[in-house]
Amino acid sequence: MAIIDARTLPDASPLEADMVIIGGGLAGITLARELAGGPLKVIVLESGGLEIEPETQALYAGSCVQKADGAKDRPLDSYPAQSRIRALGGSGHVWGGKCGPLDPADFAERPWIPYSGWPVTRAQMQDYYDRACDLLEIDRFPLEWPTPTDQALQPLALDDEDGFFPAPRVFTRISGRTDKPAFDRFRTQFAEAPNITVYLYANVIRIRREGDVVTGLDVACLDGKRHTAKAARYVLATGGIENVRLLLASENLGNRHDLVGRFFQGHLTYSNDSDTQREGSTFAASRAAPLDLYATAQRFEPHCVIGAGLPAQKRMKTGNFTATLFRANFSNADATVGADTQTLAKTATKLDQGQEQSNLLGFFAMTEHFPNPDSRITLDPSQRDALGMPRVRLTWVHGRKDHEDLERSIDGLANALGASGEGRLCWSLRRDELLAVSSASRHHMGTTRMHRDPRQGVVDSNGRLHEARNLYVAGSSVFPTSGIVNPTLTILALTLRLADHLKSEKKAA
Numbered sequence: 001m002a003i004i005d006a007r008t009l010p011d012a013s014p015l016e017a018d019m020v021i022i023g024g025g026l027a028g029i030t031l032a033r034e035l036a037g038g039p040l041k042v043i044v045l046e047s048g049g050l051e052i053e054p055e056t057q058a059l060y061a062g063s064c065v066q067k068a069d070g071a072k073d074r075p076l077d078s079y080p081a082q083s084r085i086r087a088l089g090g091s092g093h094v095w096g097g098k099c100g101p102l103d104p105a106d107f108a109e110r111p112w113i114p115y116s117g118w119p120v121t122r123a124q125m126q127d128y129y130d131r132a133c134d135l136l137e138i139d140r141f142p143l144e145w146p147t148p149t150d151q152a153l154q155p156l157a158l159d160d161e162d163g164f165f166p167a168p169r170v171f172t173r174i175s176g177r178t179d180k181p182a183f184d185r186f187r188t189q190f191a192e193a194p195n196i197t198v199y200l201y202a203n204v205i206r207i208r209r210e211g212d213v214v215t216g217l218d219v220a221c222l223d224g225k226r227h228t229a230k231a232a233r234y235v236l237a238t239g240g241i242e243n244v245r246l247l248l249a250s251e252n253l254g255n256r257h258d259l260v261g262r263f264f265q266g267h268l269t270y271s272n273d274s275d276t277q278r279e280g281s282t283f284a285a286s287r288a289a290p291l292d293l294y295a296t297a298q299r300f301e302p303h304c305v306i307g308a309g310l311p312a313q314k315r316m317k318t319g320n321f322t323a324t325l326f327r328a329n330f331s332n333a334d335a336t337v338g339a340d341t342q343t344l345a346k347t348a349t350k351l352d353q354g355q356e357q358s359n360l361l362g363f364f365a366m367t368e369h370f371p372n373p374d375s376r377i378t379l380d381p382s383q384r385d386a387l388g389m390p391r392v393r394l395t396w397v398h399g400r401k402d403h404e405d406l407e408r409s410i411d412g413l414a415n416a417l418g419a420s421g422e423g424r425l426c427w428s429l430r431r432d433e434l435l436a437v438s439s440a441s442r443h444h445m446g447t448t449r450m451h452r453d454p455r456q457g458v459v460d461s462n463g464r465l466h467e468a469r470n471l472y473v474a475g476s477s478v479f480p481t482s483g484i485v486n487p488t489l490t491i492l493a494l495t496l497r498l499a500d501h502l503k504s505e506k507k508a509a
């Protein structure tokens with residue numbers, strides 16, 4: 001129906017609908033798009049305007065420290081404000097658009113990984129992944145990836161027993177950074193449907209409830225206006241950090257078992273290079289044929305990373321792991337990798353002497369961040385934003401197991417490559433250096449985890465809060481485990497699954 005600036009409404013306006021979606025990021029918009037043109041009257045309450053504005057963005061400020069076993073704490077106080085965007089479209093304004101599905105292993109309960117296991121399987125997610133790919137205008141990811149026929153695209157010959165496999169990654173243009181007009185259409189066109197109203201500059205500051213029913217929302221504008229919103233059902237879609245903030249600030253909603261905010265998972269990228277402008281370690285491929293499947297001419301082309309499937313994880317007692325290969329210039333002042341990686345390249349070439357030709361590539365490693373209750377978001381009541389909301393404090397913890405896992409995975413891949421004659425990996429980092437050289441992703445996962453049992457999860461397998469009959473959560477906060485792929489395709493797939501559930505629930509009612 002419309003996109004309305006909530007500041008232009010008379011003070012204390014009562015907003016009413018069948019459903020309120022809190023947050024107009026990629027998750028909230030995907031849900032609203034699914035409901036557009038349908039029988040439900042839907043309101044989207046979005047904190048920001050159409051573009052990024054400093055005053056609204058400042059509402060996201062908080063504090064953050066990264067901790068790892070045996071390493072010095074790393075303060076990252078800029079992280080809560082700089083790792084997400086508060087405007088219609090959310091972090092979609094700046095995201096890189098890199099997409100891939102979680103692997104089947106990511107959904108599995110793996111006895112060696114505490115808290116692992118999703119209440120849904122990869123196969124059950126296939127239809128939702130397909131629909132999410134269609135929305136993002138990218139090719140679909142089949143469950144079984146066909147082996148390419150082109151010689152330059154042949155995967156590394158790591159056999160099934162090794163359990164390492166090529167995991168595909170592609171880039172969508174639906175991003176404010178890549179194709180602004182396409183992104184603008186994605187985030188606004190749905191609001192032309194007669195059943196949809198988007199309110200901008202509408203900050204939800206409190207969720208009200210009576211018993212196990214949410215009864216309304218308090219909405220605040222930065223100009224001082226206050227409104228209320230009421231619906232039969234509500235969906236919280238404010239991102240993996242803010243979902244927690246709003247629940248905890250609403251008298252600990254959903255937190256009966258002290259789970260809201262815990263299990264924060266964020267991916268880290270590890271490379272040998274201490275030069276922060278570059279990332280790299282050395283991969284020496286023995287075969288002369290180029291590894292175009294993995295290392296494309298440009299960094300932002302479809303490619304595969306080397307992933308660790310369930311057999312590899314079982315054997316090594318590790319979680320998911322990826323090595324991303326890239327073409328690098330090792331030889332002169334214009335080198336694309338830093339001095340540390342260049343030194344390793346010399347070692348790799350020596351190790352590979354017996355082979356006909358060595359094909360040097362750069363690589364960086366990522367490992368699954370294991371669910372850990374001590375890795376968590378809490379509120380800091382002594383620090384408040386312009387609307388009086390307590391600011392967040394993120395304590396991002398990597399335990400001993402996380403770093404042991406990285407080392408075992410690197411060893412495992414290096415051994416598999418050596419045994420198959422496909423190449424060599426060079427890696428020189430000590431464990432106590434890992435945190436300092438890592439770079440932090442902007443993936444915020446796990447903080448309202450999904451589990452059938454209310455003692456082990458904040459939301460049930462449909463995304464409904466265990467503690468409230470009519471409140472659902474969308475976004476990566478519901479992920480029980482983080483895998484090692486960028487999360488947004490899965491956010492969209494889960495949101496489409498939630499949309500189907502909400503539609504069928506309406507029919508059943």
Ligand SMILES: Cc1cc2nc3c(=O)[nH]c(=O)nc-3n(C[C@H](O)[C@H](O)[C@H](O)COP(=O)(O)OP(=O)(O)OC[C@H]3O[C@@H](n4cnc5c(N)ncnc54)[C@H](O)[C@@H]3O)c2cc1C
Pocket residue numbers: 022023024025026027028045046047048082083084085086087088089090091092094095096097098099202203204205237238239240242246442443444474475476486487488489491
């Ligand atoms: C620089 C960067 C690069 C990235 N690159 C990738 C990538 O390549 N691939 C990938 O998969 N992911 C990437 N990500 C992560 C990706 O952007 C997020 O996973 C995704 O956008 C999350 O969508 P969301 O809708 O769940 O949350 P958000 O995008 O955080 O949206 C939440 C929305 O809620 C609104 N909101 C917040 N609080 C309130 C409130 N109190 N009341 C009302 N509204 C509120 C916000 O304004 C926002 O619009 C990247 C992120 C960044 C920052």
